[in-house]
Amino acid sequence: MSIILDHVDYVYGGDTALAVHALRDVNLVIPDGQFIGLIGHTGSGKSTLVQHLNGLLKPTGGNIYFNGEDIHAQDYDKKKLRSKVGLVFQYPEHQLFETDVFSDVCFGPKNLGLSRQEVELCAYAALKQVGIEDEYFYQSPFDLSGGQKRRVAIAGVLAMKPDVLILDEPTAGLDPRGRDEILDQIARLKEETGITVILVSHSMEDVAKYVERIIVMNRGSVLYDDTPVEVFKHYKKLEEVGLAAPQVTYIMQALYRNGMPVRTDATTIEEARREILRVLGRQ
Amino acid sequence: MLRDITLGQYYQTESVIHKLDPRVKLVATICFIISLFVVKSWVGYAVAAVFLAVMIKLSNVPFKYMVKGMRAIVFILLITVVFNLFLTPGETVFSVWKLKITREGVQLAVMMAVRLSFLIVGSSVMTLTTTPNSLTDGMEKLMRPLKIFKVPVHEVAMMMSIALRFIPILLEETDKIMKAQIARGADFESGNLVKKAKALVPLLVPLFISAFRRANDLAMAMEARCYRGGEHRTKMKPLKYAARDRIAYGVLAAYFALCIVVRIYL
Amino acid sequence: MGIIKTDKLVFEYIRRDEEGNVEGITRAVDEVDLDIAQGDFVAILGHNGSGKSTLAKHINAILYPTEGTVWVDGMDTQDEKQLWDIRQEAGMVFQNPDNQIIGQVVEEDVGFGPENMGVPTEEIWQRVEESLKAVGMYEFRKYSPNKLSGGQKQRVSIAGVIAMHPKCIILDEPTAMLDPNGRREVIRAVRALNDVEGITIVLITHYMEEIIHADKVFVMDQGRIAMQGTPREIFSQVEKLKGLRLDVPQVTLLAYELQKSGVALPDGILTVEELVKELSAVYHRG
Numbered sequence: 001m002s003i004i005l006d007h008v009d010y011v012y013g014g015d016t017a018l019a020v021h022a023l024r025d026v027n028l029v030i031p032d033g034q035f036i037g038l039i040g041h042t043g044s045g046k047s048t049l050v051q052h053l054n055g056l057l058k059p060t061g062g063n064i065y066f067n068g069e070d071i072h073a074q075d076y077d078k079k080k081l082r083s084k085v086g087l088v089f090q091y092p093e094h095q096l097f098e099t100d101v102f103s104d105v106c107f108g109p110k111n112l113g114l115s116r117q118e119v120e121l122c123a124y125a126a127l128k129q130v131g132i133e134d135e136y137f138y139q140s141p142f143d144l145s146g147g148q149k150r151r152v153a154i155a156g157v158l159a160m161k162p163d164v165l166i167l168d169e170p171t172a173g174l175d176p177r178g179r180d181e182i183l184d185q186i187a188r189l190k191e192e193t194g195i196t197v198i199l200v201s202h203s204m205e206d207v208a209k210y211v212e213r214i215i216v217m218n219r220g221s222v223l224y225d226d227t228p229v230e231v232f233k234h235y236k237k238l239e240e241v242g243l244a245a246p247q248v249t250y251i252m253q254a255l256y257r258n259g260m261p262v263r264t265d266a267t268t269i270e271e272a273r274r275e276i277l278r279v280l281g282r283q
Numbered sequence: 284m285l286r287d288i289t290l291g292q293y294y295q296t297e298s299v300i301h302k303l304d305p306r307v308k309l310v311a312t313i314c315f316i317i318s319l320f321v322v323k324s325w326v327g328y329a330v331a332a333v334f335l336a337v338m339i340k341l342s343n344v345p346f347k348y349m350v351k352g353m354r355a356i357v358f359i360l361l362i363t364v365v366f367n368l369f370l371t372p373g374e375t376v377f378s379v380w381k382l383k384i385t386r387e388g389v390q391l392a393v394m395m396a397v398r399l400s401f402l403i404v405g406s407s408v409m410t411l412t413t414t415p416n417s418l419t420d421g422m423e424k425l426m427r428p429l430k431i432f433k434v435p436v437h438e439v440a441m442m443m444s445i446a447l448r449f450i451p452i453l454l455e456e457t458d459k460i461m462k463a464q465i466a467r468g469a470d471f472e473s474g475n476l477v478k479k480a481k482a483l484v485p486l487l488v489p490l491f492i493s494a495f496r497r498a499n500d501l502a503m504a505m506e507a508r509c510y511r512g513g514e515h516r517t518k519m520k521p522l523k524y525a526a527r528d529r530i531a532y533g534v535l536a537a538y539f540a541l542c543i544v545v546r547i548y549l
Numbered sequence: 550m551g552i553i554k555t556d557k558l559v560f561e562y563i564r565r566d567e568e569g570n571v572e573g574i575t576r577a578v579d580e581v582d583l584d585i586a587q588g589d590f591v592a593i594l595g596h597n598g599s600g601k602s603t604l605a606k607h608i609n610a611i612l613y614p615t616e617g618t619v620w621v622d623g624m625d626t627q628d629e630k631q632l633w634d635i636r637q638e639a640g641m642v643f644q645n646p647d648n649q650i651i652g653q654v655v656e657e658d659v660g661f662g663p664e665n666m667g668v669p670t671e672e673i674w675q676r677v678e679e680s681l682k683a684v685g686m687y688e689f690r691k692y693s694p695n696k697l698s699g700g701q702k703q704r705v706s707i708a709g710v711i712a713m714h715p716k717c718i719i720l721d722e723p724t725a726m727l728d729p730n731g732r733r734e735v736i737r738a739v740r741a742l743n744d745v746e747g748i749t750i751v752l753i754t755h756y757m758e759e760i761i762h763a764d765k766v767f768v769m770d771q772g773r774i775a776m777q778g779t780p781r782e783i784f785s786q787v788e789k790l791k792g793l794r795l796d797v798p799q800v801t802l803l804a805y806e807l808q809k810s811g812v813a814l815p816d817g818i819l820t821v822e823e824l825v826k827e828l829s830a831v832y833h834r835g
Contacts (some may be wrong), residue, residue: 042698042728056462079468087466095463097488107485111468142492146597156467173725175596175755177794202728205799242730247799247821254825260832269799273806280832282811293653295691415653448653451695500648507609507641508651508709509633509665519660519673 001067003030003053003085003164009061010048010220022048023059024220030198032163035190037207037228038200040217041242046200049217050166053198054085083112086162090169092153096141101132101152104141108160126159127152129189131181147178151185158189164196165189171206183210204246208232208267216243229265248272292451294411298343301412304528305421311535312409318542319398319405327545328397334538335405344411349404356403360396367392415447417520424522437513445501453494460489552622552717552749553585553608553639559616560603560772577603579772580617585751585765587716590743592760593753594783595769596794601753604769605721608751609641622716637666640710644722646702655697655705656681656690662713673712680708683746684738700731704738711742717749718742724756732756757784757798761819768793785817800824 010023022045030036030053040046051057052064055071055078064071071081089095098104105123114122127137130151136144141152154170167186171179187210190197201207207214207228214231216224218241224231232238235245235253245267252264252272262279266272300308318331339346373387410418419440426436461471464485471482560578563571577600585591595601606612607619610626621639624631640662643649652658656677663673681687684704694702703723710718720739724732736759743750752759760766766783768776770793776783783790784797787805796802804818804827812831818824 041730051462054466056465079470082466082468087463089459089463089466092463094493095460095467095485095489097485107469108467111470160468175794176757176796177596177791180796244729248803251800251803251821251824254821255828258825258829260829269803269806272803273810276807276828277810277812280812293693295693414657416657444653445651448651452647497645497648500643500645501651503606503611504641504643504649505651505661507611507636507643508662508713509636510661511633511665515667516664517667517670517673519657519664519670519677521670 001032001163002065004028004065005052005062006065007062008052008059008064010045010052010057011060022220023052026062026220026222028215028222028225030164030196032196033194034196034213035187035211036196036198037211037214038198038217039202039204039207039214039243040223044217044241045220046217047168048220050087050168050198050200053164053166054082054087056087079112083108083160084162085164086157086160086166088154088157088165088167088170090172092156092170093141093146093149096149096153096156099140100138101127101141101144102137104152105155105159108156112160122159122161123155126155129158129185130155131185147174147181150174150178150182154182162195164198166198166200168200169202170199171201171203179206186210204232204244208246208248216241228267232267233265292410293414294344294348296343298341298412299527300338300342300408302527303412303531304522304524305413305417306425306522307524307528307531307535308409308413309418309421309425311531312406314535314539315405316402318539319401321542321546323546324549326549327542328394328401330538330541330545331401335401335408338408339404342408342412344408349407349411353400353403353407356399360399363395363399364392367395415444417522418447419444420518420520420522437516449494449497452497453490456493457486457490460486460493550620550623551584551586551589553583553751554620555581555583555604555607555614555617556619557582557617558604558607558614558619560600560607560612561615577772578607578614581769581772581774583767583774585717585749587749588743588747589764590740590750590762591752592763592766592780593751593769594755594757594760594766594795595753596755599769599793600772601769602721603772605641605719605751605753608717608719609639610635611641633666637662637713638716640713640715640718642703642706642710642718642720642723644725646699646706646726649706650694650702650709653693654690655686655692655694658694658705659690659709659712662709666713676712676714677708680711681705683711683742684708698731699727700734703727703731703735707735707738707742711746711748715748717751719751719753721753722755723752724754724759732759755795757796757801761798768795780819781817783817784819 005026005028008023008026011019011021013019026049038046048057052059058072066081066085069076096104098107102123105126106119109119109122132148132151132155136148141149144152150170170182174182183206186197199207199211211228214224214226214228215222216231223241224234232245232249235249238244248266248269252262252266255262256264260279262275266275322328322331339349368384368388369382371385371388371391373385375383376386376389377384423436423440430436469482469485474482558578558581559576561574561576564573564575566572581604593601603612607614607626608621610632613627619626621635624635626635650658651661659677659680660673663676668676678687681690684707686701686704686708689697689701694705697705724735727735739750739752740762742748754760761780763780766778766780767774768783775793776786776789784801787797787802790797800821801818804814804824808814814827818827
């Protein structure tokens with residue numbers, strides 16, 4: 001069970017001079033159950049990449065395999081693929097359209113042709129997973145707060161019971177608590193169900209805190225694909241491509257330069273705290 | 284797919300046509316469209332074709348780019364051609380089952396196709412070389428006499444300008460919402476007409492909501508920047524005829540006269 | 550009196566259900582007193598729905614108080630005769646970069662405000678040039694806004710406001726929809742306007758890093774001002790901020806955590822340099 005990208009290329013704009021090479025020779029293996037962060041500056045190809053994973057875009061070169069099958073083979077069931085690889089776009093609350101929260105979440109499973117009972121069970125479970133209480137089920141989604149709308153929209157994808165959940169900047173525009181709540185919920189969901197999560201994010205702090213593997217995109221290619229600790233060691237190179245490391249990485253580097261013998265590979269506050277306390281001999 | 288619609292979108296480059304006063308271009312486009320209905324003979328169309336070709340050349344907009352914008356219209360073009368082809372009475376040249384193609388039909392179909400495509404290309408030369416703002420400025424000034432009849436000329440012009448600015452944004456948005464719903468298993472392609480129409484609800488509702496939200500935001504942004512209709516307003520780029528505009532009017536008059544001559548004598 | 554002053558400002562709106570019956574009244578802004586001095590850089594923090602945007606819209610006379618008064622440069626925003634002067638003096642930049650650019654070409658958009666004010670043509674051009682240069686967007690003057698990045702679009706919007714020669718600019722979450730690079734661009738431009746041109750800035754945001762350089766910070770919650778002070782004073786109250794659905798920059802949080810573990814550090818550390826200096830001192834003392 002995995003997604004494999006084999007020499008994937010994507011060019012849009014056809015054969016004109018305006019053609020853009022959005023992906024160049026991307027090779028990736030995404031096994032089950034990983035929590036992956038996908039980072040890269042705007043225009044680096046990360047949005048294009050995630051749209052390939054559920055078959056919304058077709059590569060102009062190379063192949064994509066889901067569970068061993070070529071997703072662009074003639075008789076491959078795309079709809080099924082889209083239910084297994086759930087994609088939550090940026091500002092997903094902008095796609096809500098039903099008159100009440102529950103019906104909107106039912107939209108996905110209904111499209112899969114499940115029975116009414118199954119549809120409702122899926123929707124119910126999904127709303128619970130994102131922490132929406134029963135009292136909101138029959139309200140108009142447009143009357144909810146920003147953070148709630150976003151969670152309902154995520155539930156709309158979760159209701160299809162995906163094996164892989166891709167979230168394109170799920171915290172954009174939310175306040176700090178709203179951001180933490182969503183990310184914690186996703187982390188808990190991953191813990192409980194063991195699904196693969198791919199988190200597209202601009203926040204290095206968030207990525208460092210949650211994921212076990214980081215894929216860095218630059219100009220349509222994979223620049224790094226490793227654990228957060230390893231990736232953030234290249235903080236100078238990351239800056240060159242318009243990214244950065246989490247602030248704690250810079251703190252540790254500066255402490256080291258100032259003569260404190262700390263290990264410089266901490267990427268989260270907790271790691272940094274422990275390391276500094278160790279060097280100060282307070283533990 | 285949606286991004287391919289280039290009709291009406293300004294193409295930035297340097298050219299004589301770009302520099303012309305928008306009023307000249309508006310009048311010229313109207314004259315050109317009228318001329319297409321004035322001429323009746325092939326010689327007349329040839330004159331129009333030459334005129335159009337010269338304008339395209341002068342505009343520095345790649346012809347390929349213009350044609351790309353026409354793709355959206357091909358459907359309408361085809362319908363017109365088919366209707367004319369089969370529904371014009373006259374001398375039969377070819378018949379299949381109950382359908383007859385007549386000599387007059389062929390002639391009319393070709394003529395209509397030429398007229399329509401000239402019309403579209405002609406007007407797109409204008410929209411491709413004129414920013415919507417100056418286009419609406421031109422329109423506003425040309426229509427000024429209508430103010431006597433209480434026509435809100437400035438407001439109409441402003442509405443058109445804003446509509447043009449938001450077309451690409453809304454197209455992109457449509458594309459995004461469509462993809463998002465497809466990711467939730469929506470199917471916009473298969474099924475009969477009723478089913479297809481129903482499938483559009485998850486696309487149209489969010490699109491309308493977003494359009495209203497944008498309208499609201501924009502109105503607020505305009506008010507915050509002291510917008511209060513056409514009164515008290517000055518222009519950053521006031522319209523003033525230059526020598527080249529007068530020459531352009533001359534060329535236009537000559538072209539139009541030629542079309543009339545062709546109509547009468549050929 | 551400062552350039553912006555509010556006195557017991559209250560704003561209420563009526564919630565209605567689908568049939569239009571009154572469901573209740575929401576107090577979005579609740580007795581807010583502000584006094585902002587000319588030339589200050591003021592930040593307003595607050596979670597979504599805390600009333601900070603509603604407050605901001607009062608300064609530009611887009612909304613009017615239900616109770617209380619708002620003065621901009623001594624003018625009461627409810628005085629209709631002065632409406633256009635107020636809007637000219639207090640410029641506003643909004644969140645969504647796409648929904649506030651009116652022109653199809655960058656320079657035409659920047660000229661929109663001066664056109665509305667009736668500025669003579671030649672002066673409009675001069676103002677457009679100056680404003681675009683002030684935000685570093687002059688070379689893009691002939692571009693279509695659709696071809697710009699989010700950060701660039703916001704800088705164009707700021708230029709559109711500067712061209713109206715305002716005394717203060719209110720920015721309502723100008724960076725919420727931008728990526729980190731875009732955010733930096735915008736904040737840098739805003740700070741330059743404050744430093745170089747002396748324009749009063751009111752920045753509304755929920756990105757903590759953006760307010761470190763502010764002269765004064767107000768934190769809003771439930772329509773009220775819950776905290777106010779310098780960034781250092783605000784950031785030294787980590788728990789209180791968290792209670793208001795906000796947080797602090799990573800460096801401040803790390804310092805706070807270390808403090809809790811018994812390391813002797815001062816409150817409210819704001820920058821990496823400060824923390825490194827303090828920690829080195831602790832380390833070398835042994």
